[in-house]
Amino acid sequence: MKIEALKDLVAILSIEEKVGQLVQLTGDFFDSNNDVIETGPMKKIGFQKNKYELAHTGSLLNVVDAEEIYKIQKKYLENSKHKIPLLFMADIIYGYKTIFPIPLAQSGSWNFPLIEKSAKVIAKECYDAGIHVTFSPMVDLVRDPRWGRVLESPGEDPLLAKQYAKSMVRGIQGMQGDQISENHIAACVKHFAAYGAPQAGLEYGAVELSTDSLQNYYLPSYKAAIDADVKLVMTAFNTLNGIPCTGNKWLNKDILRETFNFTGLLISDYAAIEELKIHGFTENDQESAQLAFESSVDIDMKTSVYANHLPDLAKKDTRIMKLLDEAVLRVLQLKNALGLFEDPYRGLSELSNSHSVLSDKHKEVSQTLAEESIVLLKNKDILPIDENKKIALVGPYVDEPSALGFWAITGETKDTITLKAGLDSIKEEMKWKVQVAKGSNILEESDIESYAKYASAMSVDEKPKQQLLEEAIEIAKESNIVVMCLGESIYQSGEGGSRTTPVLPDEQVKLLKEIKKLGKQIVLIVYAGRPLILDNVIDDVSAVLYAWFPGTMGGYALANLLSGKVNPSGKLAMTMPRSIGQIPIFYNTYSSGRPIVENNPNHRFASRYLDEKNTPLYCFGYGLSYTEFEYSGFEIDKESMTEQDEIRVSIKVRNVGEKQGKEIVQLYLHDVAARVVRPIKELKDFKKITLNPHEERRIDFKITIDMLKYYNSNEEWASEPGKFEVIIGKDSNDQRFKGSFILED
Ligand code: GLC
Numbered sequence: 001m002k003i004e005a006l007k008d009l010v011a012i013l014s015i016e017e018k019v020g021q022l023v024q025l026t027g028d029f030f031d032s033n034n035d036v037i038e039t040g041p042m043k044k045i046g047f048q049k050n051k052y053e054l055a056h057t058g059s060l061l062n063v064v065d066a067e068e069i070y071k072i073q074k075k076y077l078e079n080s081k082h083k084i085p086l087l088f089m090a091d092i093i094y095g096y097k098t099i100f101p102i103p104l105a106q107s108g109s110w111n112f113p114l115i116e117k118s119a120k121v122i123a124k125e126c127y128d129a130g131i132h133v134t135f136s137p138m139v140d141l142v143r144d145p146r147w148g149r150v151l152e153s154p155g156e157d158p159l160l161a162k163q164y165a166k167s168m169v170r171g172i173q174g175m176q177g178d179q180i181s182e183n184h185i186a187a188c189v190k191h192f193a194a195y196g197a198p199q200a201g202l203e204y205g206a207v208e209l210s211t212d213s214l215q216n217y218y219l220p221s222y223k224a225a226i227d228a229d230v231k232l233v234m235t236a237f238n239t240l241n242g243i244p245c246t247g248n249k250w251l252n253k254d255i256l257r258e259t260f261n262f263t264g265l266l267i268s269d270y271a272a273i274e275e276l277k278i279h280g281f282t283e284n285d286q287e288s289a290q291l292a293f294e295s296s297v298d299i300d301m302k303t304s305v306y307a308n309h310l311p312d313l314a315k316k317d318t319r320i321m322k323l324l325d326e327a328v329l330r331v332l333q334l335k336n337a338l339g340l341f342e343d344p345y346r347g348l349s350e351l352s353n354s355h356s357v358l359s360d361k362h363k364e365v366s367q368t369l370a371e372e373s374i375v376l377l378k379n380k381d382i383l384p385i386d387e388n389k390k391i392a393l394v395g396p397y398v399d400e401p402s403a404l405g406f407w408a409i410t411g412e413t414k415d416t417i418t419l420k421a422g423l424d425s426i427k428e429e430m431k432w433k434v435q436v437a438k439g440s441n442i443l444e445e446s447d448i449e450s451y452a453k454y455a456s457a458m459s460v461d462e463k464p465k466q467q468l469l470e471e472a473i474e475i476a477k478e479s480n481i482v483v484m485c486l487g488e489s490i491y492q493s494g495e496g497g498s499r500t501t502p503v504l505p506d507e508q509v510k511l512l513k514e515i516k517k518l519g520k521q522i523v524l525i526v527y528a529g530r531p532l533i534l535d536n537v538i539d540d541v542s543a544v545l546y547a548w549f550p551g552t553m554g555g556y557a558l559a560n561l562l563s564g565k566v567n568p569s570g571k572l573a574m575t576m577p578r579s580i581g582q583i584p585i586f587y588n589t590y591s592s593g594r595p596i597v598e599n600n601p602n603h604r605f606a607s608r609y610l611d612e613k614n615t616p617l618y619c620f621g622y623g624l625s626y627t628e629f630e631y632s633g634f635e636i637d638k639e640s641m642t643e644q645d646e647i648r649v650s651i652k653v654r655n656v657g658e659k660q661g662k663e664i665v666q667l668y669l670h671d672v673a674a675r676v677v678r679p680i681k682e683l684k685d686f687k688k689i690t691l692n693p694h695e696e697r698r699i700d701f702k703i704t705i706d707m708l709k710y711y712n713s714n715e716e717w718a719s720e721p722g723k724f725e726v727i728i729g730k731d732s733n734d735q736r737f738k739g740s741f742i743l744e745d
Helices: 003-012 015-020 034-045 066-078 103-107 112-129 148-152 158-173 211-218 220-227 249-259 285-294 305-316 318-337 360-373 419-430 445-450 465-477 506-516 554-563
Strands: 023-026 059-061 087-090 186-192 232-235 265-267 375-379 390-394 433-437 481-487 521-527 543-546 629-636 647-655 661-671 682-691 696-703 722-729 737-743
Touching: 003 318, 015 305, 015 318, 023 034, 066 112, 087 318, 103 112, 103 148, 103 158, 103 360, 112 158, 112 360, 158 186, 158 220, 158 682, 186 220, 186 249, 211 220, 220 232, 265 318, 285 305, 285 318, 305 318, 360 554, 390 419, 390 465, 419 433, 419 554, 433 465, 465 506, 481 506, 506 521, 543 554, 629 661, 629 722, 629 737, 647 661, 647 682, 647 722, 647 737, 661 696, 682 696, 696 722
Parallel strands: 023 059, 059 087, 186 232, 232 265, 390 433, 390 481, 481 521, 521 543
Antiparallel strands: 375 543, 629 647, 647 696, 661 682, 661 722, 722 737
């Protein structure tokens, strides 16, 4: 449809019909007979009597089955006066049926073209299921692993977060002009803004950020999604400096709409408009409707606030009426960009089943991404495991199908390739003898009860604890090497998953300590949705592979890494703390006026702890390989640059081992003196390269003026003349190769 036709359609809608387009409900409002709905969900959500007609609804949330979508759309259109199709939106964060590693893992692959491919797979599987919008990517920058939703985040670094945002939006939307092409759907970047910085890592906690922090670290990833033409933005639950994001006019109008020039749809998070009064931001729902709508929130997810109050507000105030027309036009424009007016089913047939789900091609993308996301943190000459070994596979994750992570809501655990299945697939070829014993459950009974609603997805072995332990000890005694696969439950992470003590469950630490007594070498594989504190086990093991929640193909990916068929290349996208007391800990910190100095490390009056090191257990950008990469020959081609030119820096990297490997070469800058102090180092570029044994390559980087700009106290992005340090290294801690240059005035 042409924009004029859309405007004509808006013009003929009643106010109630217009408001209906801004209401998002769940499928239960549409999947049974009317009186059940009246007394059920309609009553529960609080629609005022005779104030709302379901036939006016604009979109549904989390209806994800092709046949159900077809059935609801068909029945809806039969009752629709203006034949405006429903939009179907869902939380397909990192996979529909082919589940990928959690985003925090994916970002650690530093392979954004591959991430874009995974997004195309997500889009295709959603497209075939009739889903129109996915509430992905989540790009909230994170620095606090106590927060459960770090699993969904691209991590602590603005550059990686921007790359992730852009890759996901492009992969999901596959834009061709204004239309969203076939096999693609609309993306929704979230949560706007800075939901990843709750005080004390407490879920839904208040966010208090300076302008410097907000503009230089937390907002850029949302902007990257908007610059990639993301069609929707979702508000965040939290307050930002005392004002809830969902009613925050400065954030949503001044920043999002005007500064970031976002012209798409702003949707609230789940019930967030209704929560404005609970925040203490409004007295009642009518105020909430007014302030959210005036802040430019278009769609009210799953409450009756807009339905009950916007019609009267619009009738009383021509300004609101005008805003209402604009918001409804944005909804219709999205439906139009998806081609829904021409084909409300977007290719869905009555009996369509998604043929693309879990295709070999899709599974291959997931497995490769898992292989490149898993991080080798420690390896005392034990990995890869040689042929002819007797392996004891021990731990609650040995054959655990729930290793898909909290937000794999449409993934099916029956499809998960577990670690045991992975090893079974190669043990013949490797001449391995593999024995398996759980050794313990993921959680203690009491914890399992507290997760009762979710625990069904976790497998629980009813055998007595002592028996489980003895079985594990038995097979470990007979082995050459013990591979222990431990981890937090998927329900100790994700939304509502904040933990004050992000560690391995006690039950599992006890198991490891018992196995350790046997004197066998232990390879530890960690399943988690966050960096866990490993200080109580790290010295007991010879190697650590950090698997995160590796997705549907995790077992095969881990088998390939354990056997050396694939060489690990992942590098941490989020710092791993040494202890809880260090949190939040991240690489791009400020110097302070009294940093620890090498020649006096124990100076009392320095920025240090009395009872802990400042350094993390493993730093941002850290990850090992089965080969070694030697860096040499750092070069910088000029001592100074102007705003108009660039500086070239380079380094030679040689693979000095006997295995091909991938290395992520990282470029950091430090603006030595700025009127708003800059971090001691900031990632500005990186190259992921593949080198054959003994191959050497010179890796070039260009330093451009944009890399030197920051959001300053004059509220502008600008650079300042002066000295910059350049560091090229294998991780954020690598200080071996550095130079400097002057940005001329
Ligand atoms: C949830 C999450 C959000 C999700 C939405 C819809 O509470 O905060 O990320 O997209 O509700 O399920």
